[in-house]
Amino acid sequence: MAGSHHLQQDVPRFLHKLLFMFSLAVVCASLYFILSGCCDFILVDSAKHLKQTSQLLPLTELFQRKNASFEKRATDVGARSASPVGSTGATGAVGAQSANVGKDWTATRRLPQAIIIGVKKGGTRALLEFLRLHPDIRALGSEPHFFDRHYSRGLNWYRNLMPKALEGQVVLEKTPRYFVTADSPGRIHAMSQEVKLIVVVRDPVTRAISDYTQIISKTPGVPSFETLTFHNGTEEALKVDSLWSPIWIGLYALHLERWLAHFPLEQIHFVHGERLVSDPAGELGRVQDFLGLQRIITDKHFYFNKTKGFPCLKKPEGSSKPHCLGRTKGRPHADIHPQVILRLRQFYQPHNLRFYQMTGQDFGW
Template sequence: MPRTSEGQITMEKTPSYFVTKEAPRRIYNMSRDTKLIVVVRNPVTRAISDYTQTLSKSPGLPGFQALAFKNLSTGLIDTSWSALRIGIYAKHLEHWLRYFPVSSFLFVSGERLVSDPAREVGRVQDFLGLRRLVTDKHFYFNQTKGFPCLKKPEGGGGRPRCLGKSKGRPHPKIDPQVIQRLQDFYRPFNLKFYQMTGQDFGWD
């Protein structure tokens, strides 16, 4: 992390921190006052999105269903596949809570970040102790991408800032029974995550 002077906020974002066992201890040893922001979405949607991104780089990848199940007839989920393992949020959070209290975290809903970006960004600003400078007037919904884009400040000029090409890809069609089986699998982990965070993300 770069040196940070009084009054500055230094931010670093790497999604794999949340699922890396060594990360909580290392960050705690660096600064136990670190504020931690975790963006989460429905783990089934997250897994399909993860698969879609990998498929774009490796077109010969087996089908989603083949990777998701150890045994399709019994419905046994293959939790060794990282696309599915990452979505077991409660297990990952347990590692972090050994070092940081839950008050050190802000859990941002990935779904609400799309449907109501100003509200979620407002929560981030509050959590960081910042004035609410970014509001709903800074966002517009891009129909093509299916995501909100950030407008430049008044008089700032320039084009709006939208998510890159890798975001908003159409997902492959997945058998509804496969999705149902995954929802059933994640349900107890989701409920535990809601209890741990004090937030119901409404994924069921």
């Protein structure tokens, strides 16, 4: 009697349990199908996208580019906000060190494989800013002045200034003063025998006036260009003072000789400063070839800004707005008497010819 009563109670309890387990199984199965359906959709979608893009690029490159553009944005924010390192650069400050921390697990800081070593007022900032458009270039925004001013800080210090880069990307910095400092060629060679060197050269007379224009903009009360260019009180009133920095920097052959004692000519690429203004895409094409990179920066990246009188970028790195270099780049020059300019042209003539012979290129100055 008691046994049949228990049985009567157990059957509905058992049925309840069975119903509960069945419902749970139904819920789990539905969840599984819903979720796996979604994932399939996402996977299919991204696979489609990957297929479309990889028609143009190999997968590894795609991966590197994606990381690179992501990382570039991070570095640049840091580079603008950190403190400068002995820099005379127009835009830059060194901040690469903190900007990428934890952002990319495959990128590392490396010593530069390419350096824009000169020349001051040649158009080095324009070149660097244009090169930054390339996804395979990681460029330091400021001038680190390592080989001329901060060498005692050591290579680790220098390396830590560099932006993080992925394998296959070219790390680049620019310090125009390297070209004219005696120790730089040997020191750079000691760092790397393979490093690629870039020199932006410009008519040394215009370059000297540009240099002087910068000097007077920073230091009021500087004597006139003529006074500083010619030796005062000498028999030959028009003897050029080749030791005055704006004149001395333009003795390109003299400086190049020191570099050629350490590096073969093929390892040095000369950018034609005037053509960098008249045909930036052409000059950039040659620089990309020299760096062993795909020609990605082309004339579609530039437009000529009539107000500025210089080529500007349609879309600089990390922005969608057109951008020209700052006020100190491409500014009106100090007014110099034509006779002085003529005398300086004569002075530079033999030096220029020697430079053309050494490089195998006629720059037409």
